[in-house]
Amino acid sequence: MSHHACGGSAPRAPEATGRTIALAGNPNVGKSTIFNALTGLDTLTTNYPGATVEASMATVRVDGHRLTLIDLPGTYGLAATTDDQRVAWRVLLEQRPDAVIAVADATNLARNLYLVLQLLDLGVRVVLALNLSDVAERTGIVIDTARLEELLGIPVVRMTATRGRGVTETVSSALQAVGRPVEQRHLYGRRLEEEVARLASRLDGQTAVAPRGAALMLLEGNATALLPVQGGRAPHAVDIQASADRIATAAGEPAPFAIARERHALAKRIADSAITTRAGIRGRQAWRIAARPITGLPLLLAVLVTIFATLFWGGSVLAAAFDTAWRQYASPPMRDAVTWLFGAGALTNTLLWGLDAGLNAVLSVGIPYVLTFYVMLALLEDTGYLNAAAILLDRVMSKVGLTGRAAIPLVAGAGCNVPAIIGLRVLRSERERLIAGTLITLVPCSARTAVIFGAVARFVGWQAAVGLYAIVSAVILGAGWGLNRYFPGRPPDLLMEIFPFRLPGLRTVVRKTWARVREFIGVAVPIVLAGSVVLGALYETGIIRAAARPLAPVVEGWLGLPAVAGLTLIFAVLRKELALQLLAALAIAQFGQGANNLLRFMTREQIFTYALVNTIYIPCVATIAVLARALGWKRAALISAGTVALAVILGGLVMRALTLVH
Amino acid sequence: MREPIETAGTEVAARIRPLAGIGAGARVAIAVIPAEQELAAEFAALGILPGEEIEVVQTTPFRGPILFRAGRGVYAVGWTLAIRVLVTERP
Numbered sequence: 001m002s003h004h005a006c007g008g009s010a011p012r013a014p015e016a017t018g019r020t021i022a023l024a025g026n027p028n029v030g031k032s033t034i035f036n037a038l039t040g041l042d043t044l045t046t047n048y049p050g051a052t053v054e055a056s057m058a059t060v061r062v063d064g065h066r067l068t069l070i071d072l073p074g075t076y077g078l079a080a081t082t083d084d085q086r087v088a089w090r091v092l093l094e095q096r097p098d099a100v101i102a103v104a105d106a107t108n109l110a111r112n113l114y115l116v117l118q119l120l121d122l123g124v125r126v127v128l129a130l131n132l133s134d135v136a137e138r139t140g141i142v143i144d145t146a147r148l149e150e151l152l153g154i155p156v157v158r159m160t161a162t163r164g165r166g167v168t169e170t171v172s173s174a175l176q177a178v179g180r181p182v183e184q185r186h187l188y189g190r191r192l193e194e195e196v197a198r199l200a201s202r203l204d205g206q207t208a209v210a211p212r213g214a215a216l217m218l219l220e221g222n223a224t225a226l227l228p229v230q231g232g233r234a235p236h237a238v239d240i241q242a243s244a245d246r247i248a249t250a251a252g253e254p255a256p257f258a259i260a261r262e263r264h265a266l267a268k269r270i271a272d273s274a275i276t277t278r279a280g281i282r283g284r285q286a287w288r289i290a291a292r293p294i295t296g297l298p299l300l301l302a303v304l305v306t307i308f309a310t311l312f313w314g315g316s317v318l319a320a321a322f323d324t325a326w327r328q329y330a331s332p333p334m335r336d337a338v339t340w341l342f343g344a345g346a347l348t349n350t351l352l353w354g355l356d357a358g359l360n361a362v363l364s365v366g367i368p369y370v371l372t373f374y375v376m377l378a379l380l381e382d383t384g385y386l387n388a389a390a391i392l393l394d395r396v397m398s399k400v401g402l403t404g405r406a407a408i409p410l411v412a413g414a415g416c417n418v419p420a421i422i423g424l425r426v427l428r429s430e431r432e433r434l435i436a437g438t439l440i441t442l443v444p445c446s447a448r449t450a451v452i453f454g455a456v457a458r459f460v461g462w463q464a465a466v467g468l469y470a471i472v473s474a475v476i477l478g479a480g481w482g483l484n485r486y487f488p489g490r491p492p493d494l495l496m497e498i499f500p501f502r503l504p505g506l507r508t509v510v511r512k513t514w515a516r517v518r519e520f521i522g523v524a525v526p527i528v529l530a531g532s533v534v535l536g537a538l539y540e541t542g543i544i545r546a547a548a549r550p551l552a553p554v555v556e557g558w559l560g561l562p563a564v565a566g567l568t569l570i571f572a573v574l575r576k577e578l579a580l581q582l583l584a585a586l587a588i589a590q591f592g593q594g595a596n597n598l599l600r601f602m603t604r605e606q607i608f609t610y611a612l613v614n615t616i617y618i619p620c621v622a623t624i625a626v627l628a629r630a631l632g633w634k635r636a637a638l639i640s641a642g643t644v645a646l647a648v649i650l651g652g653l654v655m656r657a658l659t660l661v662h
Numbered sequence: 663m664r665e666p667i668e669t670a671g672t673e674v675a676a677r678i679r680p681l682a683g684i685g686a687g688a689r690v691a692i693a694v695i696p697a698e699q700e701l702a703a704e705f706a707a708l709g710i711l712p713g714e715e716i717e718v719v720q721t722t723p724f725r726g727p728i729l730f731r732a733g734r735g736v737y738a739v740g741w742t743l744a745i746r747v748l749v750t751e752r753p
Contacts, residue, residue, distance in 0.1 A: 075707075076704065076707035076708055077703065077704075077706070077707030079703035079704075079706075079707060081699055081700040081703045081704070082700060082704075107734065108733070108734040108735055110709075110733060110734065111708070111709055111733055111734065111735055114707065114709065115707075220703075221699065222699070222703065253712065256702065256703065256706060257702075257706060257711055257712070260706035260707065260709070260711060261711050264709040264711070287736075288719075288720065291720060291722075291729065291738075292720060292722075293722060293723060293726075390738075391722065391726070391727050391729065391738055392722075392726075394722070394726055394727050394738075394740060395722070395724055395725070395726050398740070403740055404727065404738070404740070428700060491742065493696075493701065493739070493740055493742060493743035494727055494738060494739060494740030494743060495701065495704060495705070495737065495738070495739050495740075495743060496737065496738050497708070497735055497736065497737050497738075498729060498736040498737065498738055
């Protein structure tokens, strides 16, 4: 049965017969791996983060059931004090999932059970998935699942998500649990339970969650705004305070601490009685190498060099291979077919801009570098390296008003700015989100990297590409330093968990990369096709000269670039790598196949300046849109305008400096 | 180390120090965590509560983060936060 949301907001029930299952759990327990494993198989519709709810949602088919899967943001508790926790809350209250799969790290069961107990308190139907069961067993932890089931009154399934073990079993188990009554077997201390019962009796039928859970939340001092308590019988704030005070007096500490302490103690007792072997638990200390400056800094440098070298060599090998393959096997039949259909002339030429040059550009400029980068990003994420590196970067980040925590979205921004900006919700303060959001838009994403490598590294040399990254890094640090000084408020606090290193699973890396590249192709190809055809039409009709003319003072006069290059920069607002793809298409149209050598119509200095301006000026439309959602339209517009001004000023200065040197 | 003639109350107070400045390898007990609701709730959810024993596993030069083990987890706190987390050293 699908439930309907109580309270103010409208229910967004999926479909009448469908089930809704949410994935909850601490950060880094493998929820997304499970989500990707399930949705990768049979995805029907997918709303990516930032759509209706800011949690990933997908409709999948398991055991012949059509079900909506929601991946909640990772959280240690449900205090609803941070944005990601509020999202988790909203999903629980509004979407009313039929069951929640609580994903727990089997190597740290006690702490993971805290969230499970909290979910059970709220009357949620929970299935516990013990992920990382293989790692737990290797480190000497044996968990008696039958005992856990008995103590918690919920199904418990062992899982190794990276190998796909136990994933469908867990979902089947959750589907079977739907319809069964929710049991609640655990109890806290007598005094706490008395106060909870007192409040709960007055909340019966008035909240979207179980009255017991609502009472606990109120005593923990939060979620008052989130619990749709209506009518006059709801407990008065004074009564809640009186209960909280009695708990505090008895416990000798504030009620929220007392409740957290009791829940942790109970979680530990349950974990201890379910873990049967504890012999030889080995600490996993590899992260120390990455987090300690003396070894960590050389490692960080090595990682950066590896990324750069792989992009340079791997990307260019792929680029050349794709380009050759396209020219030999795809281009001639494509040309013949279009010419046969529409005859030789302007229409055919215009269409070939998109279908031949445009698609060739996607293959030889976009995909090679984007694919290479995403493989490396998945490796960095899955080993846990980024998490340890955040410690090293904390000091630098504090200079720009951020903490090491923000290092992760900033690095993710090098893949794509869009998910990185959505990831800003893990940052606590508005100030932090504003600074990090601005800086992310300046981080060269894989599309801009494709332009840097495809143009600068390829035609000018890798040293020039390193120089370009150095300039952009200086711009990011300078902008951050300025923003930190300009915005009132104090720098945020860092509190984060350090995860042990893990061997990345080939399966997960491949799936993750494929999901991202598929997303890239799905979005990029139509835009590139349309952009190339429009530019082609402008070119074939000769309008391009007129269209480029208004840009001439800035593009030719100040930046020293060909005016048509300026036009491609404008098109690139749609997608940043479009700039180079259109430039390549322009070259092919002008000089024929195999002529996408930029040096034919641009100097080395021009190529460098072009890539620099393209990297810094205005984020792509998708980024502007999520930025507006995260920070507001005004700020998004201001940031975009700021980057344009910065790029134009810097581009002109760099062009002049380069010309002086030569 | 121990003060010669002190009342019980001040003896406890005398051994309370900020987490920032505790050396790697030291085992201490959390005494006070910052009162801001957001931070307090996060510490509480992690089980880092007054009285809990922690082990400092790494300090980072130039006022970088302090890493400590609590239970089966390892956590990092930035220097400015570590100044406000008070701990009791073992006698």
